Amino acid sequence: MFNNSNIYPEAEYNKRLEELKRLLTYMKSDFNFDVGLVVTPYDNDEFDKDLAPYKDEREGGRRCMICYRKRMGEAYDYAEENGFDYFTTVMTVSRQKNSLILNSIGKELEAKHSKTKYFYSDFKKDDGIEKGKALRDKYGLYQQLCCGCKYTYEEGERRKLEKGL
Numbered sequence: 001m002f003n004n005s006n007i008y009p010e011a012e013y014n015k016r017l018e019e020l021k022r023l024l025t026y027m028k029s030d031f032n033f034d035v036g037l038v039v040t041p042y043d044n045d046e047f048d049k050d051l052a053p054y055k056d057e058r059e060g061g062r063r064c065m066i067c068y069r070k071r072m073g074e075a076y077d078y079a080e081e082n083g084f085d086y087f088t089t090v091m092t093v094s095r096q097k098n099s100l101i102l103n104s105i106g107k108e109l110e111a112k113h114s115k116t117k118y119f120y121s122d123f124k125k126d127d128g129i130e131k132g133k134a135l136r137d138k139y140g141l142y143q144q145l146c147c148g149c150k151y152t153y154e155e156g157e158r159r160k161l162e163k164g165l
C-alpha cells in the first residue's frame with residue numbers, strides 16, 4: 001500500500017509513486033514477482049493537521065510518532081478488512097527510522113486487530129541499505145533527499161543544492 005499523504009508537495013508525492021510503479025514493473029519483468037499496489041487518496045492538508053502542532057520537533061520526535069501510527073494504522077485496517085495474513089512496513093529500511101519503535105507500533109496495532117498478524121521487520125539488517133542502493137543504481141531510481149513532510153522539505157532542497165541537482 002502506498003499511503004503517504006504526509007508527503008509534501010504533491011509533485012514529490014507523485015514522483016515517489018511513479019517511481020514505485022516503475023520498480024514494480026521491473027519486479028515483474030526481471031523476477032516474475034507480481035506485486036499488487038493499493039494507493040490511498042492524497043490529502044496533505046488533512047494529514048498535516050495532526051503534524052503541525054509538532055512542526056518544530058526534530059525528525060524522529062512526536063511528529064513522526066503520529067505520522068507512523070496514522071499511516072501504519074490505516075494500512076493495517078486495510079490489511080485486516082481485506083483478509084491479509086500479515087502486515088509489515090518497509091519504513092524499517094530507513095537509516096533515519098528506529099526499527100524498534102516501528103515494530104512496537106506494529107505490535108500495538110496487532111493487538112487491536114483479530115486476524116492480520118504483524119510481521120516483525122528490520123530491513124536494514126543483512127546489508128539491507130546496500131541492497132537498496134544496488135537496486136536504485138541498477139534501475140536508475142529516484143533517491144528522495146528528505147523524509148517527506150513539509151517540515152523536512154527545506155532540508156531536501158538544501159541537499160539538492162549540495163548535490164548540484
Ligand code: SF4
Pocket residue numbers: 006007051059060063064065067068147148149150151152
Ligand atoms: S519527518 Fe517523516 S516520519 Fe516524521 S512527520 Fe515528517 S514525513 Fe512523517
